[in-house]
Amino acid sequence: MSVLVYAENANGKFKKSSFEVVSYGYSIAQQMGVPCVAISIGDVSNDELTKLALYGAAKVLTVNNDQMKAFVNQAYGSVIAEAAKAEGSKVVVLSASFSGKGLAPRVAVKLEAGYVDGAVSLPDMSAGFTVRKGAFSGKAFADVTLTSDVKVIALMPNAYKVVENAQSANIVAFTPNVNNNDFKTMIKEIVRAADKVSLPEAEIVVSGGRGLKGPENWGMVEELANLLGAATACSKPVSDAHWRPHSEHVGQTGIAVSPNLYIAIGISGAIQHLAGVSSSKVIVVINKDTEAPFFKAADYGIVGDAFEVVPKLIEAVKEFKSVNA
Amino acid sequence: MKILVCISNVPDTTTKINFSDDAKSFVTAGVQFIINPYDEIALTRALELTEAQGGTVTVLHVGDASTEPTIRKALAIGATDAVRVNAAPRDAYFVAKQIAAYAKDQGFDMIMTGRESIDYNGSQVASMVGELLDQPSISIVKVLNVEGTTATLEREIEGGKEVITCPLPLVVSATEGMAEARIPNMRGIMSARTKPLTTIEAIDVPSLQQFVKYDKPAARSQVKLVAADDVKGLVDLLHNEAKAI
Numbered sequence: 001m002s003v004l005v006y007a008e009n010a011n012g013k014f015k016k017s018s019f020e021v022v023s024y025g026y027s028i029a030q031q032m033g034v035p036c037v038a039i040s041i042g043d044v045s046n047d048e049l050t051k052l053a054l055y056g057a058a059k060v061l062t063v064n065n066d067q068m069k070a071f072v073n074q075a076y077g078s079v080i081a082e083a084a085k086a087e088g089s090k091v092v093v094l095s096a097s098f099s100g101k102g103l104a105p106r107v108a109v110k111l112e113a114g115y116v117d118g119a120v121s122l123p124d125m126s127a128g129f130t131v132r133k134g135a136f137s138g139k140a141f142a143d144v145t146l147t148s149d150v151k152v153i154a155l156m157p158n159a160y161k162v163v164e165n166a167q168s169a170n171i172v173a174f175t176p177n178v179n180n181n182d183f184k185t186m187i188k189e190i191v192r193a194a195d196k197v198s199l200p201e202a203e204i205v206v207s208g209g210r211g212l213k214g215p216e217n218w219g220m221v222e223e224l225a226n227l228l229g230a231a232t233a234c235s236k237p238v239s240d241a242h243w244r245p246h247s248e249h250v251g252q253t254g255i256a257v258s259p260n261l262y263i264a265i266g267i268s269g270a271i272q273h274l275a276g277v278s279s280s281k282v283i284v285v286i287n288k289d290t291e292a293p294f295f296k297a298a299d300y301g302i303v304g305d306a307f308e309v310v311p312k313l314i315e316a317v318k319e320f321k322s323v324n325a
Numbered sequence: 326m327k328i329l330v331c332i333s334n335v336p337d338t339t340t341k342i343n344f345s346d347d348a349k350s351f352v353t354a355g356v357q358f359i360i361n362p363y364d365e366i367a368l369t370r371a372l373e374l375t376e377a378q379g380g381t382v383t384v385l386h387v388g389d390a391s392t393e394p395t396i397r398k399a400l401a402i403g404a405t406d407a408v409r410v411n412a413a414p415r416d417a418y419f420v421a422k423q424i425a426a427y428a429k430d431q432g433f434d435m436i437m438t439g440r441e442s443i444d445y446n447g448s449q450v451a452s453m454v455g456e457l458l459d460q461p462s463i464s465i466v467k468v469l470n471v472e473g474t475t476a477t478l479e480r481e482i483e484g485g486k487e488v489i490t491c492p493l494p495l496v497v498s499a500t501e502g503m504a505e506a507r508i509p510n511m512r513g514i515m516s517a518r519t520k521p522l523t524t525i526e527a528i529d530v531p532s533l534q535q536f537v538k539y540d541k542p543a544a545r546s547q548v549k550l551v552a553a554d555d556v557k558g559l560v561d562l563l564h565n566e567a568k569a570i
Contacts, residue, residue, distance in 0.1 A: 010483070015483070071487075073452070073455075073461065073462060073463065073464070074455070074456075074461055074462070077452075077456065096448075097483060098464070098465050098480070098481050098482050098483060099482065101440075101441075101448040101452075101464055101465065102448075102451075102452050102462065102463065102464030102465065102480075102498075103452070104449075104452075105417070105421075105448075105449040105450075105451075105452035105453045105456065106452045106453070106455065106456040106462070108418070108449075108453070109418075109421075109452075109453050109456040109457060110456065112531075112533070113533065114418075114533035114534035115417075115418070115449065115533075115534070116534070117446070117447050117448050117449060118446060118448075130537060133446075134446060135444065135445055135446060135539065136336070136342045136351075136443070136444055136445075136446075137443045137444075137446055138542075139341075139342040139541065139542075140342050140344070140539055140540065140541050140542070141539065141540055141541070141542065142445070142536050142538070142539050143536070143537050143538040143539075144534055144535070144536055144537065145534065145535045145537045146533065146534045147532065147533060147534060147535065148533040148534070181459065184461045184491055184492055184495075185461050185463065185489050185490070185491040185495075186489065186490050186491070187487055187488070187489055188477075188488040188489065188490055189487070189488040190482070190485065190486075190487050190488075191485045191486050191487075191488075192482070192484050192485035193484055193485055196484050197484070198483035198484040199483075199484075200483065201483060204569070204570070228570065239501070245502075246467065246500070246501035246502040247467075247481055247486075247502075249501060252338050252443055253338060253362045253363070253443060253501070254501065256446075260569050261563065261567070261569035261570065271338075271339055271341070272338045272339070278542045279542070281569065282563070282567045282569040283545070284559070284563070285548070295548050295550075296548070297545060298545065298548045299545060299546075299548065299549065299567065300548065300549050300550075300551060300559060300562060300563070300567070301548045301549070301550050301551070302550070302551050302552075302553055302556070302559060303550065303553065304553030305553075308553065309553055309556060312556040313556045313559070313560070315556075316556045316557045316559070316560045317560060317570075319557070319560075320560045320564065320570070324564070
């Protein structure tokens, strides 16, 4: 028996969310009294693979197959399910990343496993196996009891802290059975903005709304975000007006985020927007309208004109960074 | 081109969510239901593709008879015909099994869903249907074009996008950007009344999971207001009190 964790890489490097799933998988494995096994697919160096042991993987399976250097949903699903069978895994954990969300359901079907997407805490194993997840797009939580023999969980990014549980690194090559029918899709191009922090995984998010009046005024949002190492985001009216791309839209019909700090500038706080940010740990609202509903859902607020407050905030953060660097 | 679009019936985005006293079920009284917004994006793109290239768009929904207004809305927007699988949509696996059972022998070139429903946020059905039919599936797609028998897609990834080609048939889950939802016109609404809506019975599916309890996020304590001329004070609070920077 074991817990199997899929550690996703981007260009051969593991992301923070990969260490989160290993830490999470290790904790479940400890509760079950079984080892945590990690699996990595693609071209990843031994040094990088060793990092998975640092967070609790007693064994690291590495799949280095020419056909699987880049992500292929169907093929990766087959490999993970095959590894789960080989390792006798009763629980399989993935990240609820963009790729993970497409991949995990295929793994679940192959293993006839009950599946929870977007888990926000460790399973409660006191009576059965119950996992908490977000529901109604941030307006609620649901507890889901998995009754199948094998269980699959996709963990929400930022929901579980990375914890070191150093194991001695045991890296083992895993050679899967390859089914050519799994390779119908072909990646033509991958575009990644190298200097941008990814929104779903960001620890700090700086978000702008209609109060910023136009796309030409986003310079200060980006400057503040850069200073804080934050991702930029926006409300729905802003992306609907094409001031910013849809991929930055946070809310009920956009991305749900759970950063440590969410700074909302010129966003009134419609119920649909609040749903997407409700799991943020700390919320700061800057709005000139005292009556903006967002103030009721915020931890800190400044009533003031964004065009006066944000430049001052940028200066204050610069000063803070120079002292606390 | 023959496209199947799977739609779910969800509370309107402005709905305040409430649960029963035993926390076991969502209270639907007084709630306005709509087509899941992401499913509507998929439907709109399917219509754009078939209008340009010829073909049909069938909508499928798993739900009881009370959901028919939502299905008629999809027909009013422009779908050719509709199928309702007569069963409560217990969970994503149940729904995916119904879709796969129906679609198996129908020869669809493409099966489309939204990236997730805005009620249970599963993001599961598209990939599960792909797996059950042994077809490729691509999730969270923001651009979809079809030329001949090949689809070209852009899917969202962290901090960027991936451009993919794939031969038909395939399963696609749609996100914002793929199409702008349409408002049905009077002609669409009138013709929707007479378009075929077939009801079929559900197949048995083993239960692998159960929703046992719901609750709402804890309310935040009173907001702490900082004067607009004391921005430095906010930075101090975020560092020393909130430990957020």
